[in-house]
Amino acid sequence: xxxxxxxxxxxxxxxxxxxxxxxxxxxxxxxxxxxxxxxxxxxxxxxxxxxxxxxxxxxxxxxxxxxxxxxxxxxxxxxxxxxxxxxxxxxxxxxxxxxxxxxx
Numbered sequence: 001x002x003x004x005x006x007x008x009x010x011x012x013x014x015x016x017x018x019x020x021x022x023x024x025x026x027x028x029x030x031x032x033x034x035x036x037x038x039x040x041x042x043x044x045x046x047x048x049x050x051x052x053x054x055x056x057x058x059x060x061x062x063x064x065x066x067x068x069x070x071x072x073x074x075x076x077x078x079x080x081x082x083x084x085x086x087x088x089x090x091x092x093x094x095x096x097x098x099x100x101x102x103x104x
Contacts, residue, residue: 004083007087011087022041022044022048023041023042023044023045026039026040026043026044029041031044063076
């Protein structure tokens with residue numbers, strides 16, 4: 001358990017900063033939708049919640065049944081596999097962010 005805690009420590013710290021980062025980015029971005037409507041900077045954090053509200057039902061509806069057939073596991077994939085996939089996605093996201101920063 002100690003190893004899992006250590007691996008999740010940095011992503012948890014990053015996750016805690018998401019709302020602050022979105023507001024900071026939102027103040028510098030062009031948030032206009034059309035000629036009259038401007039998105040408030042503080043509302044950009046809601047896109048994280050919206051993406052979760054969309055992706056979790058899709059995961060339960062499509063991914064789990066597909067993986068249940070392939071792996072014969074009633075949950076689709078094991079918790080360790082979920083952690084591995086999640087960490088891999090986080091590594092890719094951080095690598096992409098690093099590459100973007102190199103371009104600045």
